[in-house]
Amino acid sequence: MLATALTSRRLADPKGRVAFFWRLTPRRRRLNSAPAACCCFLDFAGMFRLSASRLALLVRVFSHYTMNPKATIKRLRKQIPTFECIPGCTDCCGPVHAAPWEESQIEKHTGKAAKLNRLPSPGLCLRCPYSLNGNCEIYDDRPIICRLFGTIDEPEMLCPHGRRPKVLLTKKQGAKITEEWMKTF
Structure with a gap:
């Protein structure tokens, strides 16, 4: 064309x-x-x-x-500040959703079908299926929602152990990233 x-x-x-x-x-x-x-x-x-x-x-x-989800997600990942988690801590891991492109990356790197976005059976704990033995199996490929936790200047979004990046995102910046990420679904 x-x-x-x-x-x-x-x-x-x-x-x-x-x-x-x-x-x-x-x-x-x-x-x-x-x-x-x-x-x-x-x-x-x-x-x-x-x-x-x-x-x-x-x-x-x-x-x-016509948006390119891969490019959008890569661009959003660069906007999110990073920090080091406490090894073995999974306090922030909960029910996780991922965009289709993020799921394909997880499948590509783990060799297993993505287990995210699945409804749990009644009575099961709502933990991330990739949080095993206190470690994240998909840390390098974790979805945007996981990357945002602990980086937004909101009391409920901060790490319970006080870990944080040097500069936190504002609530407005976090909302904008989330909104753009949700458009990739």
């Missing part, structure tokens, strides 16, 4: 409302990003008269569906 360049022409209708007509010009480049894919999608949308705000909404929605 060839990428396209987006150009617009601003017009006003008889009532004075401003609208845009979007015209797309082909370029000889492969699509490899969400913005380029949006431009290609707008080839279809360009047949319709769209206001700037509706076009922005359309691009935002379409970008969500």
Whole structure:
């Protein structure tokens, strides 16, 4: 699929409302990003008269569906500060959810099907299935939700043993990372 360049022409209708007509010009480049894919999608949308705000909404929605979960999760991991846990401590391990890409990484590195996102049987303790013998089997590939624990400046999100990174994330930063992570599901 060839990428396209987006150009617009601003017009006003008889009532004075401003609208845009979007015209797309082909370029000889492969699509490899969400913005380029949006431009290609707008080839279809360009047949319709769209206001700037509706076009922005359309691009935002379409970008969500063309998002690369691997790149998003890797980018989010870099934003989360790190700290050293107490060896053998599993106080923060609980029921864990992982994005599909994170599960595929766990399966790839452990050679076992991911055990996360499974509903427990009644009466079972809600602990992480990878927390065995006081150690995390998947520490290097642990999901974003595990990485966030102990890094957000919120009393319920701090390590009960006082371990923490040099700089904590604010509640707003933690919420933004969580929101972006949840879009990868």
